[in-house]
Amino acid sequence: MLGLGFRAAINPVYITGYIKRGFSDTSISLSQIPIIVKGDNKLLAKALTNKNGVFEVSFVPDKEKSFDFFAAYMGFDTILIASVKMFESDTPSMTFLLPAKPKRNALGQVVCLKCRKADKTYKIRYGDALPTTERQILENGDTVYSPIVDGHYNAGHCVAGLARYYCDRDKIRF
Ligand SMILES: [Zn+2]
Numbered sequence: 707m708l709g710l711g712f713r714a715a716i717n718p719v720y721i722t723g724y725i726k727r728g729f730s731d732t733s734i735s736l737s738q739i740p741i742i743v744k745g746d747n748k749l750l751a752k753a754l755t756n757k758n759g760v761f762e763v764s765f766v767p768d769k770e771k772s773f774d775f776f777a778a779y780m781g782f783d784t785i786l787i788a789s790v791k792m793f794e795s796d797t798p799s800m801t802f803l804l805p806a807k808p809k810r811n812a813l814g815q816v817v818c819l820k821c822r823k824a825d826k827t828y829k830i831r832y833g834d835a836l837p838t839t840e841r842q843i844l845e846n847g848d849t850v851y852s853p854i855v856d857g858h859y860n861a862g863h864c865v866a867g868l869a870r871y872y873c874d875r876d877k878i879r880f
Pocket residue numbers: 818819820821822823873874875876
């Protein structure tokens with residue numbers, strides 16, 4: 707197919723996705739992982755990976771600013787695996803690492819997979835012994851509890867999730 711880089715917005719995309727391990731523990735299964743695609747936080751499509759970690763989704767892109775792919779790993783750890791602005795064709799093949807390989811800015815800081823910024827991105831710590839919230843007093847006198855403690859996002863699960871970073875701007879883990 708000849709591609710000029712433009713695609714009529716009314717055409718559906720048919721995506722074949724390949725989930726690969728972004729970690730070294732090969733005992734973890736890539737089968738039957740729920741995949742969720744959102745455009746501007748609206749649900750566009752859902753799928754389950756097959757036994758080889760492959761899934762297929764189809765939807766009609768509109769004017770979404772980005773398309774976000776999430777994996778609901780083990781049912782509790784919904785993590786962003788990719789955020790793309792457009793698709794290369796109507797039938798793209800896409801490979802995703804679970805979890806995604808972190809990208810860093812020129813200062814060596816990990817940037818968010820979605821907003822591409824580092825200023826609200828925190829490394830996630832797991833462990834029940836960690837405090838899961840920190841009390842903060844806002845300028846208007848209100849008290850809020852934030853899971854961001856000491857420059858880290860404390861997840862506090864007894865089971866460690868796969869997500870390694872959290873963006874407080876987008877409220878996503880990746
Ligand atoms: Zn972000």
